[in-house]
Amino acid sequence: MTSPWRFFESAVREFRSPPGTKLQTEYHVDSSLDLRSRTDVTTCTDWGAPIMWDGMFDPNIYDEHHKKMGSTVALTVFAIGRYLGMYLMDFLTSAERHFMVGLLVTYYVFTDAPENVSGLNLMAGRTLEIVPVKRHERWQDISMMRMKTIADAIQTRIRHRHRYVFCQDVDQVFVGRFGSEALGESVALLHSSFYNTPQERYTYDHNPNSTAYMEKGDFYYHAAVFGGMWQSVANLTDSCHQGIMADKRNQVEALWHDESHLNKYFWLHKPSKVLSPEYCWNLLNGFSKEIHVQRLRWGEKHYDIVRT
Ligand SMILES: CC(=O)N[C@H]1[C@@H](OP(=O)(O)OP(=O)(O)OC[C@H]2O[C@@H](n3ccc(=O)[nH]c3=O)[C@H](O)[C@@H]2O)O[C@H](CO)[C@H](O)[C@@H]1O
Numbered sequence: 001m002t003s004p005w006r007f008f009e010s011a012v013r014e015f016r017s018p019p020g021t022k023l024q025t026e027y028h029v030d031s032s033l034d035l036r037s038r039t040d041v042t043t044c045t046d047w048g049a050p051i052m053w054d055g056m057f058d059p060n061i062y063d064e065h066h067k068k069m070g071s072t073v074a075l076t077v078f079a080i081g082r083y084l085g086m087y088l089m090d091f092l093t094s095a096e097r098h099f100m101v102g103l104l105v106t107y108y109v110f111t112d113a114p115e116n117v118s119g120l121n122l123m124a125g126r127t128l129e130i131v132p133v134k135r136h137e138r139w140q141d142i143s144m145m146r147m148k149t150i151a152d153a154i155q156t157r158i159r160h161r162h163r164y165v166f167c168q169d170v171d172q173v174f175v176g177r178f179g180s181e182a183l184g185e186s187v188a189l190l191h192s193s194f195y196n197t198p199q200e201r202y203t204y205d206h207n208p209n210s211t212a213y214m215e216k217g218d219f220y221y222h223a224a225v226f227g228g229m230w231q232s233v234a235n236l237t238d239s240c241h242q243g244i245m246a247d248k249r250n251q252v253e254a255l256w257h258d259e260s261h262l263n264k265y266f267w268l269h270k271p272s273k274v275l276s277p278e279y280c281w282n283l284l285n286g287f288s289k290e291i292h293v294q295r296l297r298w299g300e301k302h303y304d305i306v307r308t
């Protein structure tokens, strides 16, 4: 039986929502979010998706919910060429400490050198699969063609075993909880260099000849982290790949490669959950008072070494 408190609580929550916005809770668990607990940042998009900041959620409520649901998560990561030696082990060992701890997780490592992936002790309920892929010559293609590889892997492997998929760059390290509160139907990340800057500075693709072309958008999203239910991620990666291939036929390349296509996609298909830059912070941004915790942090860039 529904307790009368439930009605009271939801009335309180409505009251607390910022004016003009109403949280569209796709799951019951997101209705536990307190949008008013942070007054220094925007906690809800115009279309009612929560923007996840520390303090808005109770991690235990999320973990209990997803454990009860038996939620399964695939984490895809690419380590091709020198990115393997430079970044992969730190990424994986830190994910073991902080990524979706307590849930069933499978890492999908896509690499051109499976024999170079060293063994790793994984926690119970966690597995790692190595998927051999061929190496594209240009780093731009390595980055962009991830969309195709992920789309294929979802159809052949992931969708049979995992409800959720997260897709991440390898040149980053987990330093704090990146937990089940980040799960949702379609999840995008605010780019830490742009969350505070005016829209005119967003580096959308402004070339009308590219399929990624856009003049205005909602936010500037970072391609280093995206995710959602496998159906949504399948749709996203398929669409981005089609855009990338259409551009190739027209001999254009979007300004920020896969990231430009991702931004176009999320403009047309609004994410149901947005992660704050806590979920991928760059130390070079310096101190920001609204960042109370860092969860994932950019690694050092060594383009001169890794992209040759
Ligand atoms: C904000 C920003 O600047 N974003 C762009 C920048 O991100 P990044 O500079 O973060 O790109 P990146 O060098 O991390 O490459 C993306 C990911 O592809 C994988 N990888 C890439 C190259 C390679 O030789 N081996 C390999 O494994 C690896 O998982 C890596 O993390 O550049 C990318 C292209 O690379 C995309 O255009 C991003 O949108």
Ligand SMILES: [Mn+2]
Pocket: 169, 170, 171, 224
């Ligand atoms: Mn990166």
